[in-house]
Each structure stands twice: as C-alpha cells, then as structure tokens.
Amino acid sequence: AQSVTQLDSQVPVFEEAPVELRCNYSSSVSVYLFWYVQYPNQGLQLLLKYLSGSTLVESINGFEAEFNKSQTSFHLRKPSVHISDTAEYFCAVSEGSGATNKLIFGTGTLLAVQP
Amino acid sequence: NAGVMQNPRHLVRRRGQEARLRCSPMKGHSHVYWYRQLPEEGLKFMVYLQKENIIDESGMPKERFSAEFPKEGPSILRIQQVVRGDSAAYFCASSPRNPQEGHGYTFGSGTRLTVV
Numbered sequence: 001a002q003s004v005t006q007l008d009s010q011v012p013v014f015e016e017a018p019v020e021l022r023c024n025y026s027s028s029v030s031v032y033l034f035w036y037v038q039y040p041n042q043g044l045q046l047l048l049k050y051l052s053g054s055t056l057v058e059s060i061n062g063f064e065a066e067f068n069k070s071q072t073s074f075h076l077r078k079p080s081v082h083i084s085d086t087a088e089y090f091c092a093v094s095e096g097s098g099a100t101n102k103l104i105f106g107t108g109t110l111l112a113v114q115p
Numbered sequence: 116n117a118g119v120m121q122n123p124r125h126l127v128r129r130r131g132q133e134a135r136l137r138c139s140p141m142k143g144h145s146h147v148y149w150y151r152q153l154p155e156e157g158l159k160f161m162v163y164l165q166k167e168n169i170i171d172e173s174g175m176p177k178e179r180f181s182a183e184f185p186k187e188g189p190s191i192l193r194i195q196q197v198v199r200g201d202s203a204a205y206f207c208a209s210s211p212r213n214p215q216e217g218h219g220y221t222f223g224s225g226t227r228l229t230v231v
Contacts, residue, residue: 004157036222043119043206043222044158090157101210101220102148102171105157 002027004093006106014114015083021076021109023065023091033074034092034103035065044090050074061085086113119144119209119223120189127229128197136192136226140209147190148220149182152204164190197230204228 005024013019025031032051036044048059055067065076074091088110092103120139128134140147145166150158160174164184175182179197184190194201204227210220 006157041224043121043224044208045222046220101146102160102163102173103150103158103220104160105150107157 002093002104004091004104004106006091006109008109010110010112012112012114013081016080018079019081019111021089021111023074023076023106025072025074025093027093032094033067035076036090036092038088038090081113083113083115085111087111119207119221121207121223121226123226124224125227127231129231130198131196134194134197134228136205137189138207138223139189141221144209144211146210147184148208149192150206152206158206199230202228202230
C-alpha cells in the first residue's frame with residue numbers, strides 16, 4: 001500500500017533563509033507526486049507536481065522539488081522564504097497509469113516564517 | 116470561471132442530526148473527490164465519483180456516510196446521525212481529465228463541520 005511520510009510536523013525558519021520540507025513515500029508502482037499548500041481556513045492549492053520527465057520541478061513562486069526514485073523522496077525547497085510563505089504544506093502521491101487518481105497525503109508540515 | 120464551490124463553509128449540527136455537504140465542481144469537470152481532514156492530520160480520501168457513478172468508496176466509513184453525484188446538480192456528501200467524531204473539515208476536489216493521466220486536482224475551500 002502507498003504511504004507518505006512527512007517527518008517534520010513544524011519547521012520554523014527566519015525570513016530570507018533557505019528551507020527544505022522533507023517528503024518520503026512508499027509505493028511498489030510508478031507514482032505521481034504533488035505538493036499542496038494550505039493557508040489558514042482555506043482549501044489546498046497545488047504548488048507543483050511531478051508526473052514524468054525532468055526530476056526537478058518548479059513552481060511560479062520560487063519553490064522547487066526533486067524526485068529521487070532511489071531514495072523514494074520528493075523534498076520541497078526554497079532558497080529564500082518570505083513571511084507570506086507561512087502555511088501548511090502537504091506532500092501527496094498517486095499511482096501511475098491505470099489508477100483512479102486517488103491521492104494519499106502526508107500529515108503535513110507547518111512552515112512558520114519569522115521576521 | 117468559478118472554482119470548486121462548497122457550501123456551507125461552516126456547519127454546526129447536534130449529535131444525531133443529519134449533515135448534508137454540497138460540492139459544485141469546476142465547469143467542465145466530471146470527476147469529484149471527497150476528502151476529510153481531522154484536526155492535526157492530513158487529508159484522508161473518502162470517495163471518488165463521476166456523474167451518477169461511485170467509482171471508489173474505499174475510504175468511506177461503512178455506516179452513516181453516503182455520497183452521490185447526480186446527472187444534474189452538485190455532489191452531496193451526507194452524514195446521518197452525526198457524532199462528535201465526525202467533526203472535521205470536508206474538502207471536495209474536481210478534475211477534468213481521465214484520472215489515469217495523473218493530474219492533480221482543484222480543491223474547494225471546504226466545509227467545516229462541528230458536532231455539538
């Protein structure tokens with residue numbers, strides 16, 4: 001069965017510092033990988049996704065994630081964070097071709113950016 | 116182009132009452148998913164529907180919970196005889212394409228159910 005592990009429940013960081021949010025998954029089949037962001041009292045917004053091709057994917061607001069098949073990881077990084085990046089970040093996985101597109105989510109990591 | 120619309124945003128029910136949560140997918144989307152987020156937890160898949168069909172309900176509790184997506188109108192998640200443990204945020208998501216293409220979907224803002 002698929003599962004997603006986000007080891008860090010909370011990551012405090014100072015503004016303009018770099019950050020890495022860790023995500024590891026387990027699956028016996030090919031997968032699609034996603035990062036979603038949730039601001040307080042809002043729904044989830046897709047931040048970036050890996051479907052195939054280049055293992056490094058980027059978002060429009062400076063985040064990037066790298067798919068590492070050998071380490072079954074999809075860590076999210078940003079070289080310099082802003083106060084506005086404070087939110088809950090969820091890593092998710094779904095099975096590849098032939099599946100129902102059901103997403104399995106990690107428990108989330110709260111990114112707390114401090115001035 | 117409106118996003119995924121969920122209503123109500125907040126719903127308070129007494130134990131034993133029924134809760135009905137509505138979800139209107141994005142225009143042109145025919146796949147709907149329901150997820151539940153318990154306090155301090157990630158989202159858990161509940162059910163996946165297409166118009167008039169339940170495709171995957173492996174995450175639905177066996178009793179009191181049901182979902183539908185009729186030919187016309189929104190998708191409905193119904194919880195009968197609610198209990199305090201049903202208090203959670205319920206999110207709906209929709210996607211336009213064949214799910215085998217593996218695209219992420221668009222989430223609504225959720226319905227926060229509180230059972231008192």
